[in-house]
Amino acid sequence: VRRTFRLLVPGAYRDEVDEELRFHLETRIDELVGAGAEPAAARREALRRFGDPARIARECRSIARTREAAERRAGLRHDLAQDLKWALRRLRREPGFALATVAILALGIGASTGLFSVADAVVFRPLPFTEPGRLVWIDERTPEGDRFSVSLPNLLDWRRSAKSFAGIAGFQLRNASLDVGLGASGGGEPEKVLAAPVSADFFSVLGVRPRLGGAFPPEAFTPGGDADRAVLSDALWRRGFGADPAVVGTTVTLDGRPTVIAGVLPPGLGFPEGAELWTPMQDGQWDRDDKEIAVIARLAPGTSMPVASAELGAVAERLGGLYPDADRGWGVELRPLQHALVGPKVERALVVLLTAVGVLLLIACVNVSSLLVARGAARTREMAVRTSLGAPRSRLVRQLLVEAGAIGLLGGLAGLGVAWAAVEAVRLWGPAEVPRLAEAALDARVLAFAAAAAVASSLVAGLLPALRTSRTRPGEDLRAGGRTSSGGAARLRGALVVTQLALAVTLLVGAGLTARSYLRLLGVDLGFDPGDVVAVRIDLPETQFPAERRQALAEEIRARLLALPGVTSAAASVAAPYAGFYTANEVAVPGRQPDAQGGYPIAQWRSVTPGYFETLDVPLLQGRAFSGEDREGGGAVVVSRSFAEQFFPEGDALGRELYFGGPDGSPRVVVGVVGDVRDAALEEAARPTLFLPYQQILWVHQTWLVETGAERAAVASAVRAELRRLVPGVPVPEARPLAANLGEARTNPRFQALLMAAFALAAVALAASGVYGLMAFAVARRRREIGIRMALGARPGTVVAMVARQGAALVAAGVALGLAGSMALARSLASLLYETAPSELATYLAAVGLLAGVALAASWLPARRAAAVDPTVALTAE
């Protein structure tokens, strides 16, 4: 009642709704009174007919508020569209300025978007499986604390005992020969495919279902069950079977055995990367100390990694007690699957590169910013006129920001083209071992990144110039006629140029360190000469080539290869250097005690045929190399120098005994010592290595290494033809130069060094253009002053020195600031560098020298022009 009363009290209206409703009520009261009613009764009647005015007013106000908000938004949209139209029209009128700024931003946005696309595919984007966060990679851990692959019996025991997992599964990756010709006899040319034997649950751990057919039935994994089944990748299904849906249930020949196709996986879900075909891995074919399987698992719902890790650790410890020979002292290590796949090194490298490209983008923004300040200085008059015509400063700032936004928008669009080219380039020339690189593409996430980069760039580039340019003093600026630009703009440009220089120094130092590290990596002493050696790997299926056959075959192949014209030596090994294949085992030396857990040290081993050291030019330091006589019974082994130093520190390894595979292994005698071979990773010191005669460990895969004379290509194809003849039905790939393996091992660091160098060069170019622009501007502004000085007798040299001094001051400030920033960037680089200290003085000096040189040259050109000023022209010009 009181509210109603207040509403009807004459006086100031609260708002338009109040006024509107009161008009209605009061008109009604007047009407009723006019018809003869008492005022009080008229008021009651009016209210009765109206309803509750307070409620109705509330309702109206709420509707009005949303309407006004919508109108404001529409108005703003309209204004911004208007501003944008103006900004684009203005850019069309200044094509030089537009082209320069758009190109600079396109470069920065494009480079960062391209790199983001790569980093997103490789590192940031989750794996394409269901709940990828619950997928883990499990390794065994040696008593020394190194990660090691897993044995199938251990995997099966884990699966039975550990409750923290929804599933645990193992897999391997091997070359297989596939003949899609129908029937068991095959008949076509066998094709080499990458096959993954997988344990039970493999597909359910990943959460992948075949799109055609099904996964393997449980009996496929039990000993004696039918394991001759295969699941195909989508790519293989298309390539080899013409995407025929009727392929499920048909029979192909896999490694000489008729195999039924059980299913086809959906595209994009192949795991491990590169696998084209999956087969069941039967239980019971491996011993507990055959630790050769990679293992993935899915954490059970509600279980955390530490809990699962602790539980599995306890299981492993129990297994160590039950099977001391194989498992004593061994533990487990769990890692998120994504981390295990990408590896900390690639991840760090990408983060460093992203930081670097971010710095480049920042330089690009600052460069555009200083160009905008310069243009703003030329628009002092326009701003002063608009201010005196009543435009508020906020309106000017908005207009200027929209102009920067238009440049950012165009830069972003052009940047997408740059990014596309960058992604294609990385895919073509980037390091092959980076996982999921092929997935890099300009998808929605990448487009969103580009849009965000464009908006952020516009703001970073546009804000300071907008604030600077919109600050006008109409009286003075109009009187000055727009001829002189304010000292404030010049100071701001100076600061922006110093910033560019500082950031460029940072990138240069980073690029310098990366390049030095790469050069040192190139100069690493490998301990062998891959020069004229070609390598070809063949995989002999156990079914067709049992152990005795393989031994005879190895001797026959070697003899035949040596007989080929142009072959100077030939040998086989379980794996070629840099083939990414690591074999290791425990080694016990008589008289040496095991460690606290009862374990023995682990050493890398290679099983090789005679001629291996000769083919790779590994120097024989002591004793002898292998000969055809070193059969299983003799137990002769050759060790590397670091092996000899580690296992026989007292010296004289020759003639000493050791046990391969721990104290229960068979005894071996050291017959020779060879030089260290760095054959696994360029950055790592040579691993202590034990060489066994090939006859002692007859693995199904062997890589033939053939040293050739001059005619390498001809010999390589002759080697392939000879092998095809000797092992019919086994796919024989082309013999590749061994140096190519090394080349691949170097791609990653080379790629990093090249990218960093490209970023740094772009940064230097931008910074130099910034210096040049500012100095040219300063000279133009001081033409009159310079003219007066020259008229008063100043020599050209003095004028050059005067201008150059100004440039030198900028460069000095930029370099000093940049060095501080470099230290920070260099520290984050440290873990990626090979034998290169992040504080290496020479690199800093070179970076500073290069940038200072370029920047001084950029300021020298305008200085020269200043000296060429003709006093009479300069003084009469204005």
Place this chain on the structure above:
Amino acid sequence: MSHATTATDDLELVRGTLDLLILKTLTWGALHGYAITDSIRQRTEEAILVEEGALYPALHRLEKRGWVEAEWGRSENNRRAKYYKLTVEGRSRLRAQEAIWGRYTEAVGKVLEAVAP
């Protein structure tokens, strides 16, 4: 409480009708709320507009949708009053609604007048 429920039901039923009536009323020219009220009440013999105040939220909603626009002017008794008039959009909306309304009432009428089988 049963009375309140009835009032709400009435309102729901009436809201669409009220919008239509307001738009129709405004075809004769710009009017303020009071004049619209009287016009509707007279024509419908007070059947629709139970509460005069209910007109105002309806007017504001129509304004928000852009079917009517408002302007302050002088009333007959020389006071400031808010005049509403039909926009182009409102006029075409009215034509569409009239057509729908015609079909609807015709259909409902046929059902209600039908003789039980």
